[in-house]
Amino acid sequence: MTDGARKLLEEIQAELAPRDADNRLVPLITTGKAARAVFAAIATEEWRITGSDWRSFHALAARADEPQARTFFGMLAPGEQQAQAMLHALVVAAGPDPGTELPRAGCQAYPAYLAWLALNGESSAAVAGIFANFATFGRYCGAVAAGMREHYGFDDAACAFFDYFAADVPEIEQQAIRAIQAGLDSGRLDRTEARLYARLFQSYELMFWNTLADEFAG
Numbered sequence: 044m045t046d047g048a049r050k051l052l053e054e055i056q057a058e059l060a061p062r063d064a065d066n067r068l069v070p071l072i073t074t075g076k077a078a079r080a081v082f083a084a085i086a087t088e089e090w091r092i093t094g095s096d097w098r099s100f101h102a103l104a105a106r107a108d109e110p111q112a113r114t115f116f117g118m119l120a121p122g123e124q125q126a127q128a129m130l131h132a133l134v135v136a137a138g139p140d141p142g143t144e145l146p147r148a149g150c151q152a153y154p155a156y157l158a159w160l161a162l163n164g165e166s167s168a169a170v171a172g173i174f175a176n177f178a179t180f181g182r183y184c185g186a187v188a189a190g191m192r193e194h195y196g197f198d199d200a201a202c203a204f205f206d207y208f209a210a211d212v213p214e215i216e217q218q219a220i221r222a223i224q225a226g227l228d229s230g231r232l233d234r235t236e237a238r239l240y241a242r243l244f245q246s247y248e249l250m251f252w253n254t255l256a257d258e259f260a261g
Contacts, residue, residue: 048223075194081259083138112166132200149254167226172240185209
């Protein structure tokens with residue numbers, strides 16, 4: 044049975060929901076009000092993020108002492124590598140090669156926290172904290188891809204990174220539920236810690252978008 048894991052995730056996501064609308068960049072993109080240069084900035088920041096997160100997910104998998112959590116993190120790592128490859132088309136369409144500008148601290152806070160969690164976090168609570176924000180990130184990406192096509196004339200290849208993260212992946216959700224339930228069953232998952240991880244991930248996620256909103260509002 045996985046009812047406990049589903050209930051915990053629903054509770055955490057309900058607690059996070061009031062802040063989901065605090066993302067100030069996505070509405071600018073969906074209405075065409077963000078400067079086009081924002082997409083070059085996103086590409087360069089995400090290039091760094093995907094490389095860092097790929098390593099962090101491998102480290103989380105290696106540290107996990109519970110097989111279900113190990114499997115979850117192992118499933119996420121290849122996705123970061125695929126996503127990074129998809130950024131090439133956006134770089135070509137939107138702007139400079141990754142690494143040609145300095146990273147923004149507000150954009151790199153999220154991967155820095157994930158790297159910290161890879162060293163310090165309890166595995167099943169980390170699964171809950173990470174996965175609780177996935178659906179919202181997917182909605183952001185879907186809205187960005189739609190805005191890119193409608194207002195900025197980007198083709199499917201340039202939008203592929205966002206399309207990728209906007210897609211539902213039931214296998215990831217199912218594995219997250221199994222990992223969280225295993226943590227609950229073993230008593231290793233601290234609900235307070237899971238909520239803390241989720242809130243911090245949401246805050247760092249919003250920091251990414253809003254750092255760029257402040258810089259590229261049209």
